[in-house]
Amino acid sequence: MATIAKTIVATGATSGLGFELVRQLLAQTQPYNFILGARDTKTAQANFDGLEYDNSKHSLTIFPLELSNLKTVKTFSQQVLDKLGQDKIDYLLLSAAISNNSEQPGPHGSKWSEPYIVNHLSQHYLVHLLREKLEASRSRIVVVSSGAVCYVKDPTLLEDDLKGGSKTDRNVYSATKFVQLLGAHWWRRQLQGKCHVVAASPGLVPNTNLLRSSEHYSMLVNHPDAKTVPEGAQSIYRAFIRDDFPEDPDQIYLSSLGEWWSKDLYGLTLDKDLQDKWSPSKEEIEKEEGLTA
Numbered sequence: 222m223a224t225i226a227k228t229i230v231a232t233g234a235t236s237g238l239g240f241e242l243v244r245q246l247l248a249q250t251q252p253y254n255f256i257l258g259a260r261d262t263k264t265a266q267a268n269f270d271g272l273e274y275d276n277s278k279h280s281l282t283i284f285p286l287e288l289s290n291l292k293t294v295k296t297f298s299q300q301v302l303d304k305l306g307q308d309k310i311d312y313l314l315l316s317a318a319i320s321n322n323s324e325q326p327g328p329h330g331s332k333w334s335e336p337y338i339v340n341h342l343s344q345h346y347l348v349h350l351l352r353e354k355l356e357a358s359r360s361r362i363v364v365v366s367s368g369a370v371c372y373v374k375d376p377t378l379l380e381d382d383l384k385g386g387s388k389t390d391r392n393v394y395s396a397t398k399f400v401q402l403l404g405a406h407w408w409r410r411q412l413q414g415k416c417h418v419v420a421a422s423p424g425l426v427p428n429t430n431l432l433r434s435s436e437h438y439s440m441l442v443n444h445p446d447a448k449t450v451p452e453g454a455q456s457i458y459r460a461f462i463r464d465d466f467p468e469d470p471d472q473i474y475l476s477s478l479g480e481w482w483s484k485d486l487y488g489l490t491l492d493k494d495l496q497d498k499w500s501p502s503k504e505e506i507e508k509e510e511g512l513t514a
């Protein structure tokens with residue numbers, strides 16, 4: 222009997238760890254239907270065509286998605302839903318991120334910086350837009366997190382660090398990954414009993430575009446904990462297949478070593494008021510970002 226294909230909707234699968242994960246899955250005997258968002262659809266298509274996967278088994282659809290522009294998130298979500306029809310989403314992978322600072326004014330007149338919008342707000346908005354389908358599908362949502370969440374020591378400073386035109390000298394990438402994890406906890410609460418939400422850390426993987434452009438690249442590449450891109454992708458893949466969920470529902474974080482991280486390591490993100498604050502509703506996002514008609 223033919224194996225039923227699994228559908229994966231993903232952001233950030235056009236390069237780095239996300240691309241590598243799709244590459245690994247395309248080599249499996251399990252068939253997959255991928256629906257991917259890409260800011261450069263032509264290049265993404267050419268890169269996937271170069272993998273020469275078995276397209277009688279797997280399907281791969283790429284739709285435009287520029288996460289710094291929430292209008293494209295709305296269009297993308299509609300294209301995803303039209304493409305799916307009655308089919309379900311087995312997995313939603315949220316892997317896109319950038320490591321810019323917040324110095325520039327917010328894109329498209331937003332008060333928020335580009336890294337905040339790309340790394341958190343847009344992908345949080347995407348979950349809102351797909352919510353009904355995700356619930357009906359009992360999907361698993363895999364949020365690619367980072368150990369950098371631990372660098373945030375004072376959440377009262379987040380707003381200053383994440384607004385557009387911020388002059389902060391604190392690490393903005395860590396702040397974006399912290400609020401992204403707040404959002405993952407928030408969705409875990411909203412979707413309880415319907416969807417599993419897993420935050421996965423790939424570990425330190427210097428050879429992606431995220432860190433290659435870092436001024437500390439040479440130091441990172443020689444770091445004793447540095448992992449290869451295939452190893453990092455495997456850490457994310459574990460979040461797709463593990464079903465030994467801890468009894469404590471707050472324990473959603475799968476480390477790069479495949480351990481359910483102890484809650485003490487991300488204790489500050491367990492504050493429900495903070496989760497609520499950084500997880501605006503669909504309507505609030507549309508109003509604040511000027512998306513209402």
Ligand SMILES: NC(=O)c1ccc[n+]([C@@H]2O[C@H](COP(=O)([O-])OP(=O)(O)OC[C@H]3O[C@@H](n4cnc5c(N)ncnc54)[C@H](OP(=O)(O)O)[C@@H]3O)[C@@H](O)[C@H]2O)c1
Pocket residue numbers: 232233234235236237238239258259260261286287288289315316317318319339365366367368398422423424425426427429430431432
């Ligand atoms: N590398 C590490 O050591 C490390 C460690 C911990 C966590 N992570 C996390 O792992 C995830 C993947 O990162 P990576 O290291 O693989 O980085 P990467 O190579 O830079 O890949 C980032 C992905 O996000 C996409 N993206 C960036 N900005 C976008 C935008 N405005 N609109 C749409 N897509 C956009 C990129 O698209 P393009 O192909 O168009 O560039 C690419 O697909 C991120 O969530 C990151 O925070 C990485």
